[in-house]
Amino acid sequence: MDLIADHISHRFGELDVLDDVSFAVRAGEVVAVVGPSGCGKSTLLSILGGLLRPVAGMAELRGAPPPGSLNPLTFVFQDFALLPWCTVEANVEFPLLHSPLGVAERRALVDDALRRTGLADFRGAYPKQLSGGMRQRAGIARALAVRPAILLMDEPLSALDAQTRELLMEDFIRLLADGAMGAVYVTHNLEEAVRLADRIVVLSRRPGRIREVVTMPLPRGARGDAGARGRLLDQQNRLWSLIRDEAIDAEREVQHA
DSSP: EEEEEEEEHHHHEEEEEEEEEEEEOTOOOEEEEEEESSSSSHHHHHHTTSSSOEEEEEEEEEEEOOOTOSSEEEEEEEEEEOOOOOHHHHHGGGGTTTOOOHHHHHHHHHHHHHHHHOOOGGTTOOOOGGGGHHHHHHHHHHHHTTSSSSEEESSSSTTHHHHHHHHHHHHHHHHHSSSSOEEEOOOOOOHHHHHHEEEEEESSSSSSSSEEEEEEOOOGGTTTTTTGGGHHHHHHHHHHHHHHHHHHHHHHHHTTT
């Protein structure tokens, strides 16, 4: 299943946020979206996920979802969005409760999601008992339980320390390796973008327009090798060169607002 952004523009009142943004996310592909602060990245993700209706253009799914998919598009948020009164297991099961699945089928999906995210031994824990990284794993497990075609990920690692962020990047690479899911990955962190994405959409300062789409030269599975670090740093520097001046202007605008 492909996700198509087709000439999307959006504004809030008189404030233009996005202008004529078009790209496609192919089945199994990871597309990162980067750009200066306030360029409309999260707004674009909300439009792609159907939470916002754009003033022009459209987001469209094309093709058949993966076998057993209960929700083709599923969000993973930066603030985990877990229900604090529910256990890990109950949080993962929550989006399945209104599905036509029986109890045994729901249990099988929950068990699989917990296993894939390394949380099987923590199914009875509550969010307050978990580290930040484990809470984010629980959010990812909840997303995996509905068997999505495409994950919509909004700064999912920004609230975590550097060590936990590195470990979760490795988790993402593993979870996405079989090509069963694609992802749109919104981030300010250029290192995350070059580690995780197949292509990177670079947006301009508000209103966000596509400045360039960068295709990564290395497959995801090879980027953790020591010999790949130099090439990844080159790509990271290239991305920074595309957004640096506008990022500085955007930061000054925030400071003087």
